[in-house]
Amino acid sequence: xxxxxxxxxxxxxxxxxxxxxxxxxxxxxxxxxxxxxxxxxxxxxxxxxxxxxxxxxxxxxxxxxxxxxxxxxxxxxxxxxxxxxxxxxxxxxxxxxxxxxxxxxxxxxxxxxxxxxxxxxxxxxxxxxxxxxxxxxxxxxxxxxxxxxxxxxxxxxxxxxxxxxxxxxxxxxxxxxxxxxxxxxxxxxxxxxxxxxxxxxxxxxxxxxxxxxxxxxxxxxxxxxxxxxxxxxxxxxxxxxxxxxxxxxxxxxxxxxxxxxxxxxxxxxxxxxxxxxxxxxxxxxxxxxxxxxxxxxxxxxxxxxxxxxxxxxxxxxxxxxxxxxxxxxxxxxxxxxxxxxxxxxxxxxxxxxxxxxxxxxxxxxxxxxxxxxxxxxxxxxxxxxxxxxxxxxxxxxxxxxxxxxxxxxxxxxxxxxxxxxxxxxxxxxxxxxxxxxxxxxxxxxxxxxxxxxxxxxxxxxxxxxxxxxxxxxxxxxxxxxxxxxxxxxxxxxxxxxxxxxxxxxxxxxxxxxxxxxxxxxxxxxxxxxxxxxxxxxxxxxxx
Amino acid sequence: xxxxxxxxxxxxxxxxxxxxxxxxxxxxxxxxxxxxxxxxxxxxxxxxxxxxxxxxxxxxxxxxxxxxxxxxxxxxxxxxxxxxxxxxxxxxx
Numbered sequence: 001x002x003x004x005x006x007x008x009x010x011x012x013x014x015x016x017x018x019x020x021x022x023x024x025x026x027x028x029x030x031x032x033x034x035x036x037x038x039x040x041x042x043x044x045x046x047x048x049x050x051x052x053x054x055x056x057x058x059x060x061x062x063x064x065x066x067x068x069x070x071x072x073x074x075x076x077x078x079x080x081x082x083x084x085x086x087x088x089x090x091x092x093x094x095x096x097x098x099x100x101x102x103x104x105x106x107x108x109x110x111x112x113x114x115x116x117x118x119x120x121x122x123x124x125x126x127x128x129x130x131x132x133x134x135x136x137x138x139x140x141x142x143x144x145x146x147x148x149x150x151x152x153x154x155x156x157x158x159x160x161x162x163x164x165x166x167x168x169x170x171x172x173x174x175x176x177x178x179x180x181x182x183x184x185x186x187x188x189x190x191x192x193x194x195x196x197x198x199x200x201x202x203x204x205x206x207x208x209x210x211x212x213x214x215x216x217x218x219x220x221x222x223x224x225x226x227x228x229x230x231x232x233x234x235x236x237x238x239x240x241x242x243x244x245x246x247x248x249x250x251x252x253x254x255x256x257x258x259x260x261x262x263x264x265x266x267x268x269x270x271x272x273x274x275x276x277x278x279x280x281x282x283x284x285x286x287x288x289x290x291x292x293x294x295x296x297x298x299x300x301x302x303x304x305x306x307x308x309x310x311x312x313x314x315x316x317x318x319x320x321x322x323x324x325x326x327x328x329x330x331x332x333x334x335x336x337x338x339x340x341x342x343x344x345x346x347x348x349x350x351x352x353x354x355x356x357x358x359x360x361x362x363x364x365x366x367x368x369x370x371x372x373x374x375x376x377x378x379x380x381x382x383x384x385x386x387x388x389x390x391x392x393x394x395x396x397x398x399x400x401x402x403x404x405x406x407x408x409x410x411x412x413x414x415x416x417x418x419x420x421x422x423x424x425x426x427x428x429x430x431x432x433x434x435x436x437x438x439x440x441x442x443x444x445x446x447x448x449x450x451x452x453x454x455x456x457x458x459x460x461x462x463x464x465x466x467x468x469x470x471x472x473x474x475x476x477x478x479x480x481x482x483x484x485x486x487x488x489x490x491x492x493x494x495x496x497x498x499x500x501x502x503x504x505x506x507x508x509x510x511x512x513x514x515x516x517x518x519x520x521x522x523x524x525x526x527x528x529x530x531x532x533x534x535x536x537x538x539x540x541x542x543x
Numbered sequence: 544x545x546x547x548x549x550x551x552x553x554x555x556x557x558x559x560x561x562x563x564x565x566x567x568x569x570x571x572x573x574x575x576x577x578x579x580x581x582x583x584x585x586x587x588x589x590x591x592x593x594x595x596x597x598x599x600x601x602x603x604x605x606x607x608x609x610x611x612x613x614x615x616x617x618x619x620x621x622x623x624x625x626x627x628x629x630x631x632x633x634x635x636x
């Protein structure tokens with residue numbers, strides 16, 4: 001099958017979805033291809049589908065207790081076998097969470113939206129001279145606002161340099177459990193500790209049909225559909241436009257390059273894709289190709305496409321970064337035997353951030369999320385046979401309603417040796433998988449230790465006397481960036497500040513991979529803003 | 544006959560659930576528990592042993608050891624979080 005389009009967008013994650021939407025709204029001829037299809041409506045409702053109800057994703061080899069990271073196991077998550085982009089990781093190796101469906105990893109997003117600050121874009125906290133932002137906050141600010149408006153971000157205005165304000169709808173107010181945590185810790189780090197309300201792309205409008213009932217309870221993906229997703233929020237607006245096309249279940253396997261003679265580098269003449277259901281090859285001729293497949297899959301496509309001429313893929317895959325984080329949980333004793341809030345709910349209503357010292361006395365920024373959470377059944381209580389059953393159950397409920405988890409994130413340390421490289425194994429479609437070489441740096445490990453100690457202190461102040469640490473293996477931050485980083489010149493990266501591939505005339509990249517530095521903040525809003533910014537650039541340049 | 548067997552299984556499953564504080568919320572799933580346990584490598588031996596050896600006056604705590612009770616509690620906790628009961632309780636709040 002042969003198709004033709006002005007713009008071919010590969011992928012519908014945070015960057016690709018926003019980019020496709022803006023291009024389509026401008027009347028552009030856009031063809032979007034995506035591995036996998038639109039997730040079933042049942043994924044966006046509070047009720048589980050009959051299939052999910054049947055076995056609750058409990059397979060023959062599921063082991064109890066289910067590991068904390070297994071709460072991320074979602075029916076949409078690709079396994080680590082032949083469907084995956086990467087080889088099965090070694091024990092303790094980098095684990096790549098990936099979803100072959102429309103929206104990509106945003107299917108699991110819990111909606112946290114934090115703008116990068118002037119300091120972030122000015123590389124003030126960068127740990128590598130090789131990775132520098134070539135743009136400033138001013139270049140992105142308007143796009144942040146537009147994306148916040150489109151994704152219905154709720155939040156308070158705090159006037160903080162580290163966390164720039166944006167175009168927010170009114171936030172949800174703090175709950176009893178949040179107030180206890182805030183009041184216990186206010187002032188504990190002096191002026192360097194901030195609490196933020198919400199800042200999440202969660203539809204809380206009273207007249208919304210998809211109202212969130214458990215704001216932020218998204219560890220398994222938002223069931224209510226109120227957290228922003230391309231497929232539920234923006235796609236319905238553009239799907240009927242005559243020049244917009246979305247090909248589901250169509251996986252890009254190769255970009256065909258043609259050498260140019262104008263000194264502007266090679267051109268991509270065709271995107272070769274495969275229909276995942278029929279195995280039929282689809283050839284797409286496009287004036288402009290934008291790869292938006294994520295920080296693992298995008299370099300994989302580029303490395304596979306240019307395997308015969310590696311000079312075309314120089315630096316691609318290098319400097320993979322993921323958020324270092326500390327995760328601790330506890331039960332807040334002061335909430336025991338108190339009536340539950342009407343709006344207690346679940347999820348992270350408040351965010352926090354600030355700066356602390358590392359072991360060398362150097363300040364580093366952090367950001368965190370605090371949420372009331374799943375708690376392991378206190379079986380040790382149920383194991384006390386001498387206590388009457390009604391008392392055991394009462395105590396269990398008290399522990400359960402006061403359960404919280406605190407996650408703190410620090411900036412990533414870019415390292416050239418952390419990279420995505422082609423592996424020998426091939427996937428289900430015969431395309432080479434990738435191997436991920438990843439090593440946590442000493443600085444990141446130090447930050448994690450400091451943040452773990454801080455998180456424990458903060459929870460203890462809020463009456464969490466027994467604090468559990470949860471391991472955070474490489475890849476579990478699910479903030480993958482850096483592998484096609486943007487730079488001011490070709491020596492410094494893979495794409496320029498307009499996200500155009502340095503070596504090509506008509507190839508662009510737009511996803512987490514273009515972010516050169518991962519700050520302590522969650523990257524999704526920035527990826528969406530970069531997608532919106534690229535769309536404006538393409539409209540000006542090609543329409 | 545089939546109904547009778549299912550009913551017996553339900554009764555066994557219901558008694559098994561009493562090890563967990565989530566016995567109440569997951570009561571509507573009792574009918575699924577034998578099937579889920581049968582298809583899982585870790586849970587199958589527990590279910591088989593319980594089905595074959597439980598007497599009417601026996602509680603799971605009398606029959607299983609501490610480690611096995613923990614596995615059962617973890618399983619039932621997971622069922623609670625994975626089920627509509629969790630979403631319903633969230634909606635009520």
